[in-house]
Amino acid sequence: MADFKAVGKQFTEFYYQTFDSSRAGLKDLYRPNSMLTWESKEIVGAESIVEHLQNLPFQSVVHKITTIDAQPSSEDGRNILVSITGQLVVDEDIEHPLPFSQVFQLVQQAGSYFVFNDMFRLNYG
Amino acid sequence: MADFKAVGKQFTEFYYQTFDSSRAGLKDLYRPNSMLTWESKEIVGAESIVEHLQNLPFQSVVHKITTIDAQPSSEDGRNILVSITGQLVVDEDIEHPLPFSQVFQLVQQAGSYFVFNDMFRLNYG
Numbered sequence: 014m015a016d017f018k019a020v021g022k023q024f025t026e027f028y029y030q031t032f033d034s035s036r037a038g039l040k041d042l043y044r045p046n047s048m049l050t051w052e053s054k055e056i057v058g059a060e061s062i063v064e065h066l067q068n069l070p071f072q073s074v075v076h077k078i079t080t081i082d083a084q085p086s087s088e089d090g091r092n093i094l095v096s097i098t099g100q101l102v103v104d105e106d107i108e109h110p111l112p113f114s115q116v117f118q119l120v121q122q123a124g125s126y127f128v129f130n131d132m133f134r135l136n137y138g
Numbered sequence: 139m140a141d142f143k144a145v146g147k148q149f150t151e152f153y154y155q156t157f158d159s160s161r162a163g164l165k166d167l168y169r170p171n172s173m174l175t176w177e178s179k180e181i182v183g184a185e186s187i188v189e190h191l192q193n194l195p196f197q198s199v200v201h202k203i204t205t206i207d208a209q210p211s212s213e214d215g216r217n218i219l220v221s222i223t224g225q226l227v228v229d230e231d232i233e234h235p236l237p238f239s240q241v242f243q244l245v246q247q248a249g250s251y252f253v254f255n256d257m258f259r260l261n262y263g
Contacts, residue, residue: 084175137204
């Protein structure tokens with residue numbers, strides 16, 4: 014079994030660094046059968062997912078991670094579920110960060126991971 | 139492929155109704171290899187998970203669901219990932235509901251689903 018917690022943490026940090034600096038760079042993390050649910054909108058496929066992320070209506074965004082949890086998501090321990098809570102700082106509005114939660118399932122293929130599932134929600138509570 | 143959204147919604151409503159009325163009744167939803175991560179604490183196995191849930195330090199709790207998202211979590215469409223955001227009202231303190239997020243992976247076995255993954259976090263933002 015992979016060290017699922019270390020993989021979850023590394024993936025999460027890499028994902029948000031890439032998201033916050035250059036969203037186009039996220040494309041290699043998805044596959045044609047990957048699914049994103051973004052605030053109830055459902056999108057399938059790497060190209061469509063990254064197009065959606067690039068067209069989000071903000072100029073700059075910073076993800077501040079509060080918690081990262083990870084578990085093996087398949088009995089063979091190859092795949093990993095990662096659940097994150099945190100805050101989004103959008104367009105440098107540091108006075109009004111937006112709480113969010115996001116879930117990824119990372120599926121192992123040929124020694125590396127891709128994102129099979131991705132679900133994002135702002136969490137107004 | 140199962141109707142993953144309908145399953146996710148039915149499961150979520152049943153789960154929280156059972157949690158809020160009789161936590162012992164949750165045991166049949168888990169298996170010996172199920173994993174719960176509750177506010178960073180990791181617990182494996184139906185018995186240990188339900189024991190943990192029964193020993194939580196509150197008398198009464200009501201889950202108010204804000205959003206339910208679901209996706210197929212395996213390529214054959216048998217398993218389902220469910221991500222929930224909402225508010226917890228603990229011991230009737232309706233003035234101070236606690237935002238939470240929770241993720242389940244439901245795994246299909248012999249025509250029914252069990253909870254393989256369960257991750258819970260309060261989301262203070």
